[in-house]
Amino acid sequence: MTPFTSLTAGAAPLLRDNVDTDAIIPSREMKTVGKTGLKDGLFAGWRYTEVGGREPEPGFVLNRPAFAEARFLLSGSNFGCGSSREHAAWALAEYGFRAVIARSFNPIFRGNCVRNGIVPVALPQDAIATLAQEAPEAMTVDLVARKVRAASGAVWTFEIEDESRQMLLEGLDAIALTLLRRAEIEAFLDADCRRRPWIYNEATTGTVN
Amino acid sequence: MTRTLFEKIWDAHVVADLGDGAALIAIDRVLLHERTGGVALRSLAAAGHAVLAPERAFATMDHVVDTRPGRGDATVMPTGTDFILSTREAAREAGITVFDIGDPRQGIVHVISPEQGIIQPGCTLVCPDSHTCSQGALGGLAWGIGSSEAEHALATGTLRIQKPGTMRITVTGRLAPGATAKDLALHILSRIGSAGARGMVLEYAGAAIADLDIEARLTLCNMATELAAFTAIIAPDAKTLAYLADRPFSPKGEMAELARAAWRDLASDTGARFDREERFDAAEVAPMITWGTSPQHAVPLGAEVPRAADPARDAAEAVDRALDYMGLVPGQALRGLPIDAAFIGSCTNSRISDLRRAADVLRGRKVAPNIRAICVPGSTAVRMAAEAEGLHQVFLDAGFEWREAGCSMCFFAGGESFGPQERVVSSTNRNFESRQGPGTRTHLASPETVAASAVAGRIAAPAELGDA
Ligand code: SF4
Numbered sequence: 001m002t003p004f005t006s007l008t009a010g011a012a013p014l015l016r017d018n019v020d021t022d023a024i025i026p027s028r029e030m031k032t033v034g035k036t037g038l039k040d041g042l043f044a045g046w047r048y049t050e051v052g053g054r055e056p057e058p059g060f061v062l063n064r065p066a067f068a069e070a071r072f073l074l075s076g077s078n079f080g081c082g083s084s085r086e087h088a089a090w091a092l093a094e095y096g097f098r099a100v101i102a103r104s105f106n107p108i109f110r111g112n113c114v115r116n117g118i119v120p121v122a123l124p125q126d127a128i129a130t131l132a133q134e135a136p137e138a139m140t141v142d143l144v145a146r147k148v149r150a151a152s153g154a155v156w157t158f159e160i161e162d163e164s165r166q167m168l169l170e171g172l173d174a175i176a177l178t179l180l181r182r183a184e185i186e187a188f189l190d191a192d193c194r195r196r197p198w199i200y201n202e203a204t205t206g207t208v209n
Numbered sequence: 210m211t212r213t214l215f216e217k218i219w220d221a222h223v224v225a226d227l228g229d230g231a232a233l234i235a236i237d238r239v240l241l242h243e244r245t246g247g248v249a250l251r252s253l254a255a256a257g258h259a260v261l262a263p264e265r266a267f268a269t270m271d272h273v274v275d276t277r278p279g280r281g282d283a284t285v286m287p288t289g290t291d292f293i294l295s296t297r298e299a300a301r302e303a304g305i306t307v308f309d310i311g312d313p314r315q316g317i318v319h320v321i322s323p324e325q326g327i328i329q330p331g332c333t334l335v336c337p338d339s340h341t342c343s344q345g346a347l348g349g350l351a352w353g354i355g356s357s358e359a360e361h362a363l364a365t366g367t368l369r370i371q372k373p374g375t376m377r378i379t380v381t382g383r384l385a386p387g388a389t390a391k392d393l394a395l396h397i398l399s400r401i402g403s404a405g406a407r408g409m410v411l412e413y414a415g416a417a418i419a420d421l422d423i424e425a426r427l428t429l430c431n432m433a434t435e436l437a438a439f440t441a442i443i444a445p446d447a448k449t450l451a452y453l454a455d456r457p458f459s460p461k462g463e464m465a466e467l468a469r470a471a472w473r474d475l476a477s478d479t480g481a482r483f484d485r486e487e488r489f490d491a492a493e494v495a496p497m498i499t500w501g502t503s504p505q506h507a508v509p510l511g512a513e514v515p516r517a518a519d520p521a522r523d524a525a526e527a528v529d530r531a532l533d534y535m536g537l538v539p540g541q542a543l544r545g546l547p548i549d550a551a552f553i554g555s556c557t558n559s560r561i562s563d564l565r566r567a568a569d570v571l572r573g574r575k576v577a578p579n580i581r582a583i584c585v586p587g588s589t590a591v592r593m594a595a596e597a598e599g600l601h602q603v604f605l606d607a608g609f610e611w612r613e614a615g616c617s618m619c620f621f622a623g624g625e626s627f628g629p630q631e632r633v634v635s636s637t638n639r640n641f642e643s644r645q646g647p648g649t650r651t652h653l654a655s656p657e658t659v660a661a662s663a664v665a666g667r668i669a670a671p672a673e674l675g676d677a
Contacts, residue, residue, distance in 0.1 A: 017527055018403060018503055020641050028623030031288045033247050033295045035356075051647040076524075078404050078437060082641060083620075084339040085245070086355035106437055107373075107408045108339060112355035161371050162229040174357070175258060178365045181225055181233060185367060188224040188235055195221075198460035198468040199237050199332060205264040205458070206306030 001117045003171035006142040007098055009071035012061045013132035014043075019075055020082030021109060025091040027083075028052070038091035066136045074132050075102040080109025089116040099141045101148065103128060114164040115174065119143055127156045143168055211478035213375050214444050215410040218350045218475070222333050224367055231371050236362045238265055238327055240336035241305070242318050243296035244272035244622075249337065249359045250299035258364040263304035266363060267327060268296060270310050271317045273624070276585050276617040280310065286624030303363075314457070316588020316614040319343040319556040322351075323427060324590055326456025330445035330472040335362050340556050340638065341440070342433040346426035347453070348445030348475060350410070353434060373439040374484040376409035377477075380417035382492040387672060389566075390425035391558055391636070391655040393417070394432040395497035395507035397489060402522045403505040406438035409485065412477065413443050417491035423452040424560045431557045432638050435504040444476035496670050498543050499640050499653040501531035506640070510658065510670050514541045534642055535650050536630065543652075543668055549631040550581040551663035552645070553609075553656050555619040558636035559587030563656045564595050567636075568603040570660035573677035576608035577666025581627075583610045585617040609663070621646045634662040 028051075029041025040054070047062055049055040056063040062070075073092070079102035080088060089112035092100070099119035113120045119141055123131075130150055131139055137151035143165060148156045160168075167174060178185075193200050212220070225233040241249065246268050253260070260266060273289035274280065282290050293310070300307045308314040314325060319340050322328045330348030335341065337359040344351035354362070362368050384393065398405070411433050413426075421429065426443050433441030443449075450469055453459045460468040495509035505522065508515065516539040518528035532538060537546075553559065553567050564586065576582045584604045586592035592614050595601055601611045618625055619637045626646025627633050633651050636659050637644075640651040652668065661671040 016530075017524060022620075022641055022644065026643070027620060028286075030244075030622070033251065033291050035248065035252065045643055045647075078407075081403065081437060082339065082639065084337060084353040084355055086337070086357060089355070104404065104407065107439055108353055108355060111358065115355065115357040161231065163227055163231045163369060163371070174369060175256070175361050175364050178233065178361065178367060178369060184225050184233070185235075185365060189366070192235065196331075196468075196471065198329075198464040200265075201460060201464050202264075203458075203461045203464065204326075204329075206267055207264070 001171040001173065004098060004117060004119055004168045005144055006140060007071060008138050008140040010067065010069050010136040011072035011074050011101065011131055011139055012067040012070035013074040013135050014061055015074065015076055015132055017076035018078045018081055021080055021085050021088035022082055024080065024088040025085065030085070030087050035090045036094060038087055039094040042091040042095045070136060071096055071098045072139065072141065073097050073100045074128055074135065075100065077103040079105050081106040084108045086112045089113050089118060093118055101128060101131065114167055117168065117171065119168055121148060121158045123148060123156050123158055130154055211481040213477040213481045213483060214348070214412055214442055214475055215350065215375055218331055218333065219372065221331070227369060231369060233367045234333060234370050235367055236335055237332040238334040239359065239362050240318050240322060240327070240334065241266065241268040241296070241300065241359065242272050242338060243270045243274065243292045245337040245356050245359065247292055247295035247299050249356045249363065250303055251295065253360045253364055254299070260303045260305065260363045261366040266305045267308065268300040268305050269308040269315055269318050269321055272616045273622055274310060274615045276612040276615040278613060280613050282310065284624060286622050289624060313589050313593065316590065317556045317559065317616055319431065320560060320587035320591065323347055323423070324456070324588055326453055326459030329453065329459065329468070330449060331475050335359065335368065339434040340431055342438060343427050343431035343556055345440050345442035346423060346430040348443060348449055348472065350440065350442060352440035374409045375412065376406050376485040377412045377414055377483040378487045378489065379415035380413065380489045380491050381415050382417055382490045383420060384417060384491045384494055387496055387670065388494045389655045389657070390421055390428040392497045393491065393494050394429050395499065395504065395653065396494045398432065398435055398505045399497070399507040401436065401487060403435060403503050404437045406433065406436040409438050411436065411438040411441045413441060418443060419446065422562065423448055424562045427560065428557055432504065435638060445472045496655060496658055498658065498668060500535060500537060500543055501528070502534055502640055502642050503531070504638065504640060504653060506531060507653070508543065510668070511544055514539050514543065516540050546632065546668045548580065548634050548662055548667055550627050550633040551659050552583050552618055552633055552635040552637065553659050554583070554585030554587065554617055555637040556587060557638040558656045559585060559591065561591050561594050563636065564591065564600050567656040567660040568600045570657050570671045570674070571607040571609070571664065572603050574607055574664045574674065576663045580663055580666055582608060582663040583612065583618065585612040586614050589614045618645055620644055634659045634668060
């Protein structure tokens with residue numbers, strides 16, 4: 001995972017509420033059993049003139065030349081709602097987005113962003129309106145200081161839990177991090193086998209073939 | 210100190226405190242399906258990680274598997290077979306039990322987990338699927354995760370989680386005849402909106418919830434993700450314990466005694482504090498239907514398309530966009546709107562009780578001409594039970610297609626779909642743009658409303674149909 005500290009880049013406004021993960025990456029675009037090859041399917045339903053086609057819809061924000069270099073996406077409330085498919089975060093990351101700045105996020109999608117090097121930034125409506133007005137001018141997302149700076153100089157602070165921030169800053173792999181605690185996990189399982197034996201009992205578990 | 214049901218489960222699963230409100234939480238069960246399971250398992254293997262406890266993971270084929278009679282590994286969805294083959298192979302390599310095509314235990318993951326007794330009160334269960342919240346109906350903490358988190362849970366037996374807040378929705382009174390758990394879910398969505406429980410563990414409580422049977426509770430909890438909740442949960446009671454007795458993977462004998470004793474202590478303590486509380490009266494719930502492209506766009510079936518957007522919830526342009534997509538205008542009556550298709554299925558409403566109620570509406574009646582009507586049982590076990598009761602004959606005689614179990618046309622994945630601008634009344638959970646096909650217009654409702662609408666050829670409640 002590519003670490004994220006601070007980045008100054010253009011932003012693309014997609015100011016709709018409830019942008020769901022099926023809009024971000026339609027199910028029909030998830031053709032391969034893997035995490036890559038998704039960037040062309042990003043927002044496919046809005047980005048192309050017809051279903052399954054690749055003819056750009058000229059009005060869609062990502063197709064406008066001014067936003068071609070955008071690395072931030074601006075949006076409304078409840079961004080990433082719907083299906084938990086992580087393909088939405090994979091597609092955004094593969095396309096090149098490094099942060100989504102929205103009024104609010106769906107919780108599963110938000111976690112998926114953090115695990116894929118995309119900073120989820122929740123800001124109030126007026127901040128997003130200002131940033132959208134100034135887009136595509138470069139703005140800054142500073143994860144170290146937890147701040148967003150508009151081209152015009154306005155600054156907003158955003159909230160992000162320490163754990164997520166640390167993972168993004170250092171580009172950490174959560175599995176490797178957790179496996180450092182293997183001894184604690186084993187101690188828990190040992191004790192839990194006695195507390196709740198039915199969870200581990202062979203009658204309730206699957207067969208290991 | 211008093212604790213909520215959620216807090217009791219959380220406390221019992223803390224492996225380590227990670228600071229700032231986060232903890233490493235033990236995961237008792239991981240469920241996978243072929244849409245994302247193969248990807249997660251292969252990526253895990255590629256990174257050199259083994260599955261820590263394969264015997265506590267289960268995989269099923271539901272999302273892309275074909276549901277037409279006589280199916281095999283071939284799918285209508287292009288490349289769908291790759292997902293089936295890779296999940297089967299990766300799960301076998303990892304030693305994970307697979308409920309495969311042809312296995313009587315196969316079905317939609319949220320239907321089979323309760324049916325098989327995999328979800329249990331007080332356990333933690335995760336699945337890379339947003340409707341995992343359904344399973345909270347059995348009193349376990351079950352929630353949807355992304356693929357990376359699924360890999361994490363498989364490799365470490367834990368997840369790193371920020372402790373969510375708690376919310377209780379108390380539903381008093383009784384549902385009126387004709388109003389179902391689906392209508393209650395849509396009623397709540399219409400009142401508190403699609404962000405109404407954002408990030409919260411939502412406990413459903415109150416007399417009306419106690420009244421619901423387990424399958425109805427599953428329907429209600431299913432739509433908690435539509436409220437943006439972390440998950441939903443209902444305290445286990447006598448109905449829960451009775452439901453779980455003698456399920457294939459539920460505890461047996463002496464283990465069952467121990468488990469049941471623990472399950473009885475799980476309910477939220479009297480006086481336990483929730484971060485948020487809401488109350489609803491079940492008696493106010495009418496049969497519901499959606500008019501827009503978000504599940505919060507729900508109204509009683511006899512109501513009109515709203516004339517004005519609720520500005521707290523929807524920008525005016527979002528409503529215009531939804532109406533434009535749905536081909537409706539403000540003030541238009543929903544009842545009587547001509548439809549093209551009817552769909553009964555999905556993890557919301559495809560259990561045996563759902564099919565029985567829909568069959569009661571269809572018995573002795575016929576689907577209106579030119580309506581495509583489809584019934585997809587949620588699991589192979591449901592299909593077999595329905596066939597043993599002769600329900601399939603009722604559906605077939607009425608003019609419904611009768612399918613094999615799976616997600617089917619609940620969502621469009623490049624395979625089968627309803628057509629552009631086609632109006633579908635559907636017992637599913639999402640009416641998003643193009644959810645059931647590019648340009649398809651979905652109206653969410655209970656299975657009985659779907660059945661009645663199929664017969665009438667227009668949006669209708671069962672009560673409106675003449676004598677069968
Ligand atoms: S039935 Fe529909 S909502 Fe349920 S798991 Fe399958 S695709 Fe998802």
